[in-house]
Amino acid sequence: MSRLGLLFRRELALAWSGGGGPLLALAFYAGATTLVPLSTGPSVQRLAEIAAGLAWVVLALASLLPLERLFERDFEDGALDLLALGPLPLEAVAAVKCLAQWLAAGAPLALAAPLAAASLGAPLSLAPLILATAAIGGLAFAFVGGLGAALALGSRRGGLLIAVIVGPLLTPPVIFGGGAVAAFASGLPWREGFLFLVAYALAAMALSPIAMAAACRNALS
């Protein structure tokens, strides 16, 4: 267990310094909340309608940003060799990397999401559900995104490849999470969407480490 903690602390420090942390979240949401009223027009009612959905779009896009460095920096400087020769299987290493990525980048984004939605005029009663779906959705984004990052290892212009691989896989959680919030806002049943989001996140956490480890082994050979 101590090795897991050791690796987690290192990954957290790397993710925090390399494009994660509260500043990323604040910059992204500040940009979105100031640009959207400028581009859609200042109709208060329209902004309030799209506020929750917009928070989800920003979450998905911001989650793509740090992915390129997730495995690539360890691959480039040889640290991935050492991680592979450590006491834990690569599957566990990959899962720890994604969890740390989520804590450093996804969690601050999830915390900022209800604020951004509220500042665009979404009702405050939505805030708890936006926070919960953004936190769980961010977990799914981190693991699915890690898969894209591992598959793109060693290719030049990896960021582009990651976006192409990960884009379609981000669609279901956006539909489930954004849908649950929209249903809640209009008084419709929302639990199903929320449960589907949880199921998607759990499936991503269970399956993607296996694929990430296989992709890393392939890149190392």
Add this chain to the structure above:
Amino acid sequence: MIAEVLAHDLALTRGERRLFSGLSFVVRAGEALALTGANGAGKTSLLRAIAGFLAPAAGAITFHGEAGLLESEDARRAHVHLLGHQDGLKSGRRAGDELSFLSLWTGADRAGIEAAVEALELRRVLSLEVRKLSAGQRRRLALARLIASPRALWLLDEPLAPLDTRHRAGFGALMRRHLEAGGLIVAAVHDPLPVEARVVELSP
């Protein structure tokens, strides 16, 4: 603990190219093996095959302990150090943090890290960021984890290249101590190793 590494009728390919074939050797506890050969002869690839990253095109590499054959995956996880061309150090992190992570990750304790810092004269650079270190200092930092966490088999790729004369001699002494304690070394080199080593020349 690995007591013997055996390569039997080994062949390696990279892409379409056959690097070498029919290579057999054995390294026992207390022995060093120096891999020589022209650029591109497959020295690095052989080291990576022993570390389990490359699958041989033919033949096999096996690890044996005192009590018989070891499971390769477990043996590599617990008993193998690989030091490649790259040091595996993050340029934005402090040297001390990198040394303690890499050493603890490969099984060291605090006392081992202290001993390694002393042995490789790293005390002065521990608080610096890795990017501020010279090539030789980086290499010493990378070598320090071999001393900090005791693993039997050292796979070294040009380990001495960036070091000055004094530190080459110093690391030579550390290699000798490792061999005397029953360790094994396989090193890809162009210059002779500072310890007595059997030479295996790789050629197609």
